[in-house]
Amino acid sequence: MPLPQSRALDRSAFLLAARGEPGPHTPVWFMRQAGRALPEYRAIRQGITMLESCMRPDLVVEITLQPVRRYGVDAAIFFSDIVFPLQAVGFGIEIEPGVGPVVADPIRDAAGLTAVRPVTPADVPYTTDAVKQLVSELDGTPLIGFAGAPFTVASYLVEGGPSKDHAKTKALMYSNPDLWHALADRLADVAIAYLSVQVEAGASAIQLFDSWAGGLSPRDYERFVLPHSAKVFEAMASYGVPRVHFGVNTGELLGLMSGAGADVVGVDWRVPLDEAVRRITAAGGGPKPVQGNLDPALLFAPWEAVEPEIDRILAEGKAAPGHIFNLGHGVPPEADPEVLRRVVERVHAKSARVPA
Ligand code: 1CP
Numbered sequence: 484m485p486l487p488q489s490r491a492l493d494r495s496a497f498l499l500a501a502r503g504e505p506g507p508h509t510p511v512w513f514m515r516q517a518g519r520a521l522p523e524y525r526a527i528r529q530g531i532t533m534l535e536s537c538m539r540p541d542l543v544v545e546i547t548l549q550p551v552r553r554y555g556v557d558a559a560i561f562f563s564d565i566v567f568p569l570q571a572v573g574f575g576i577e578i579e580p581g582v583g584p585v586v587a588d589p590i591r592d593a594a595g596l597t598a599v600r601p602v603t604p605a606d607v608p609y610t611t612d613a614v615k616q617l618v619s620e621l622d623g624t625p626l627i628g629f630a631g632a633p634f635t636v637a638s639y640l641v642e643g644g645p646s647k648d649h650a651k652t653k654a655l656m657y658s659n660p661d662l663w664h665a666l667a668d669r670l671a672d673v674a675i676a677y678l679s680v681q682v683e684a685g686a687s688a689i690q691l692f693d694s695w696a697g698g699l700s701p702r703d704y705e706r707f708v709l710p711h712s713a714k715v716f717e718a719m720a721s722y723g724v725p726r727v728h729f730g731v732n733t734g735e736l737l738g739l740m741s742g743a744g745a746d747v748v749g750v751d752w753r754v755p756l757d758e759a760v761r762r763i764t765a766a767g768g769g770p771k772p773v774q775g776n777l778d779p780a781l782l783f784a785p786w787e788a789v790e791p792e793i794d795r796i797l798a799e800g801k802a803a804p805g806h807i808f809n810l811g812h813g814v815p816p817e818a819d820p821e822v823l824r825r826v827v828e829r830v831h832a833k834s835a836r837v838p839a
Pocket of ligand 1: 560566578
């Protein structure tokens with residue numbers, strides 16, 4: 484059942500664009516907008532682990548709001564991590580500073596699956612508390628809830644940590660497809676459960692991160708991954724909130740990822756947005772709103788070089804029924820917050836609709 488929300492929220496630039504309706508300006512937010520690029524984030528996280536901070540609503544609320552205040556973005560993203568719901572049910576996974584998620588006992592056999600179970604609201608009362616507080620403090624600014632897609636989360640559980648080639652994960656698909664599908668199915672349930680907690684507490688959109696799916700061929704994606712991500716989108720459909728899907732290097736997969744059930748397709752910097760719209764449309768299901776796609780590396784270029792890139796992306800985004808401006812991937816920790824603030828300012832100024 485769609486949940487009630489305020490009119491200001493319903494008519495926010497972000498939700499209008501996500502539904503493909505015209506709005507006051509092109510909305511903008513940044514993947515990984517909360518985090519180490521912000522001095523106020525580094526200060527508040529001093530001596531507190533990522534896991535601890537995710538369990539403290541006061542910290543989650545403050546960290547989620549920091550980029551909204553600093554950058555003036557059109558959406559907040561809930562502060563958590565894609566592996567957090569597994570930590571919350573006692574699966575042996577830690578987030579190591581400077582590394583990322585690390586797994587004590589990587590999954591090798593069916594016995595390893597038993598610890599992979601979905602959260603219930605009772606497992607994560609602090610998540611519900613933090614979302615509720617955020618929705619009230621954010622007022623008309625939407626809160627995006629998120630989860631990791633089955634493939635990307637599986638890659639950490641199978642590899643044991645971050646990996647460039649995901650070789651063990653791909654080898655598992657071919658050597659033991661039954662185990663692979665059983666794992667991915669459980670991870671779909673994990674994502675559904677965590678997204679549902681966030682939406683039921685008031686999040687007004689969701690993003691399913693399949694960050695590393697771009698390492699797969701379309702054929703492998705279709706066989707091994709798509710059915711599981713589709714299960715997540717299908718389960719979330721009844722809430723009526725926009726569902727965003729994103730991965731890096733997914734130019735060859737955009738049509739399939741759209742077909743998995745996304746309402747909005749995230750695009751990295753490798754494919755221009757107008758070309759992305761063509762690929763999504765060609766795959767069937769009509770044109771859809773897109774999200775992206777400034778190369779994060781541009782944040783380190785002189786401002787004179789950034790401006791025309793922003794303008795180009797805004798022009799290419801017009802090919803879609805709705806455009807949510809974002810980076811093509813997450814904010815790098817070394818990024819200058821002032822540059823991000825100027826990006827938001829320019830996107831708003833350049834895309835402002837003159838009232839008729
Ligand atoms: O202690 C720290 O500050 C460690 C850095 C950090 C942070 C700030 C990690 C470890 N996770 C997070 C929070 C986080 N993770 C958010 C909320 C912040 C925001 O977006 O504003 C989100 C949305 C994520 C999602 C996430 N975690 C993804 C998908 C997005 C993406 O960047 O592609 C992935 C792949 C992860 C895994 C992860 N967690 C942390 C790191 C450093 C990584 C990547 C490791 C790798 O390279 O494989």
